[in-house]
Amino acid sequence: MRVFHTPPEWHTLRPSGTVGFVPTMGALHEGHLALVKTALAQCEHAVASIYVNPTQFNNPDDFAKYPSTFDADCQMLKASGCQFVFAPTFETLYPDGYRYRVTETETSTLLEGAHRPGHFDGVLTVVLKLFNCIQADAAFFGEKDFQQLLLVKEMAEALHHPTQVIPCPTVREPDGLAMSSRNRRLTPAQRALAAQWATILADLTLSCDEATQKLEALDFTVDYVAEHWGRRLGAVHTPPLDGGGPVVRLIDNVAL
Template structure:
């Protein structure tokens, strides 16, 4: 496995390679990231993983400076999972002096995270587009935990006619059901034990639907009861959306086609911001 820090060196290393799978990350890798690497390894001859904590997708009061970083541990996870190349650029390599262009997504980028974190998806799509152009992969792999992000990136490559195929891989969870995330490291063990409330709420709403509840409001209420049981939790949103457009479903609407909808949640628990999602089946 080779670690490369500059765009020129990466392009030189990849020149002539025709089957490349790409996994973009911000590092502090866990087994969720490893599952993306393994899928890329299964599909392609060469697997490139990027490690770049992208400053443009963090708001002024968010955790860019404190975001967890551990390159040595990341290299061990990436190597075990089957990555061939690690691209770990400095900020000045990705955003050199005079950089003045960005992507401004609308559509799927506007609700939910788009409302809660203004400018976030502009930062995400700008850096993802840059990385896709730099790597030149046939496929790029993203985790479904960031469901809205996947939708926004897919919208971007479609709208801008980018040839890279976007592959969404299932969310990996800890034994408690908590979705694996680099930010889980912010919890103390005792706090982390309580973070399963997000998963339990999603499961409660799914169960309500499977047991015959058909209105969006009724489905969501089953999960809200669980969320309200955790006094330390500060809910930002818990909603049912159209899985393709991310538009929220009105409370009174009957939910018929199971695969057309997605439960999405964002909340702060002990000051740690968590997002998660789940289908109805």
């Protein structure tokens, strides 16, 4: 597996044949590796990026706490069959210092966009930059971040980008919790409670208001439970259990 840091390096490394791209912020888990395996099933080569993008964090503390596990991530990617890893710096991706950015004016104002101002500007801008650097045939995104997936797919189509955006099913733990890098911040008591969050969100016999009430009864702080785009989507903050554990924000969605 080859690690490269700039687009010119990639231009010298890029093999002939189709290329599948998996953008990540590191702290990898089996959900990320499933994306790599899907990329390799559909393309001849797979390249993953590892870059914690500061422009999509509306909360500086959240950015500071995001785990950095680059060496372990590379080992996992190598074991999964990934052949290339793009690990850029901020200066490489943002020579303009983020003066130029991508803004969407409708879908991005809802749900995550309403609770995380500027988040999707950062997401769409960095994804477009990564797409332009890699010029892959296809890029693979998990459905757990469904609003993000929708926006990225629509952006690529609207801007006539040649990279095809491929949705991939959410990978879950045995108890139903969606795999996420944030899960490693949960205390044992929070982790047990998080399984109930996933179960309640997926119970479509409940209305959105009823699901919200059940979650609040378990001391979750609910940002939203809402239905859009053929999905039920939700975001919650865990209560600080175990003598003052961290408050962790979790998002998930299920098909209606």
